[in-house]
Amino acid sequence: MLTKAWQVFPTGTRLVVIDNSRSQEARASIEAICALRGVAYFGLPSNFETNPSRSHGVSQTWIFHNIVKHLKPDLFGFIDHDCFPVGPIDIAQRVGGKIAYGLPLHAKTSYLYKAAEDELGWYYWAGLCFYNFAAVEHAKLDFRNRLDIGMDTGGGNWPVLYSKHPVGEFEMARKNRLAVNVEGTIADYELYDEVLFHVGGASYRSGAKTADYRRLLSDHIWNTYLGGTEDRLISI
Incomplete structure (x- = not known):
């Protein structure tokens, strides 16, 4: 990413x-x-x-x-x-x-x-x-x-x-929180100066650390910000 x-x-x-x-x-x-x-x-x-x-x-x-x-x-x-x-x-x-x-x-x-x-x-x-x-x-x-x-x-x-x-x-830099909804699981992530997304350090809800969630989060980030998953080099 x-x-x-x-x-x-x-x-x-x-x-x-x-x-x-x-x-x-x-x-x-x-x-x-x-x-x-x-x-x-x-x-x-x-x-x-x-x-x-x-x-x-x-x-x-x-x-x-x-x-x-x-x-x-x-x-x-x-x-x-x-x-x-x-x-x-x-x-x-x-x-x-x-x-x-x-x-x-x-x-x-x-x-x-x-x-x-x-x-x-x-x-x-x-x-x-x-x-x-x-x-x-x-x-x-x-x-x-x-x-x-x-x-x-x-x-x-x-x-x-x-x-x-x-x-x-x-x-x-200023720190804000960004709530990300991945198929009903909502977790807050840090966003610096409204443009730098930090995946780590998230305050997860129950179940947000599972492999399935991580895969869905990856898909969400690629599709939302990076033009789709076609250019993702390693599938998780």
């Missing part, structure tokens, strides 16, 4: 799939999808983390320091594989002249990190964050979680980036 959506809806950015799957079978399948869609694919080296959140953060940090800093793009960022546009969105325009654009999350504890002023920490969700490269090129970005200060993946950027600038220098 993500690779197809990037073809259907203009975003002003190039999609590159960076794969940290542990399963070689999954990697082969994902790489094949990318090849058929004409999307660049890069398989990450294995990292030492077994916790999914920490592994995610280690992967993103590695990407910034080992790929992005060498390419020096005007703009770069991360979007989760289960978050995709269902309409046009100009990501560079969303960043604009600010440092970055993303979905803000706040620390889950009352811990106060000592910045210029005491401030409850915040960070961008690791699944939606885009940065003006020139503004962060020399920052020691760290996308790992910081559970000690109540922050999940991406929280490591609070002490090295977000805490060092006024919050007004960052563009914040």
Whole structure:
């Protein structure tokens, strides 16, 4: 869905799939999808983390320091594989002249990190964050979680980036709920800035997690937003 959506809806950015799957079978399948869609694919080296959140953060940090800093793009960022546009969105325009654009999350504890002023920490969700490269090129970005200060993946950027600038220098995505009715089963999904549909994190009703529901949900998304199921590469 993500690779197809990037073809259907203009975003002003190039999609590159960076794969940290542990399963070689999954990697082969994902790489094949990318090849058929004409999307660049890069398989990450294995990292030492077994916790999914920490592994995610280690992967993103590695990407910034080992790929992005060498390419020096005007703009770069991360979007989760289960978050995709269902309409046009100009990501560079969303960043604009600010440092970055993303979905803000706040620390889950009352811990106060000592910045210029005491401030409850915040960070961008690791699944939606885009940065003006020139503004962060020399920052020691760290996308790992910081559970000690109540922050999940991406929280490591609070002490090295977000805490060092006024919050007004960052563009914040807005989160709404979208109720999806799939043959009588209704579930709420997150929709960011009215155009980025997030399949994960849904508040399901009873039965919404079954294989049958997932198949029907897939059909619904393809038929509603992506022009039908004919171009779906793998049937679930």
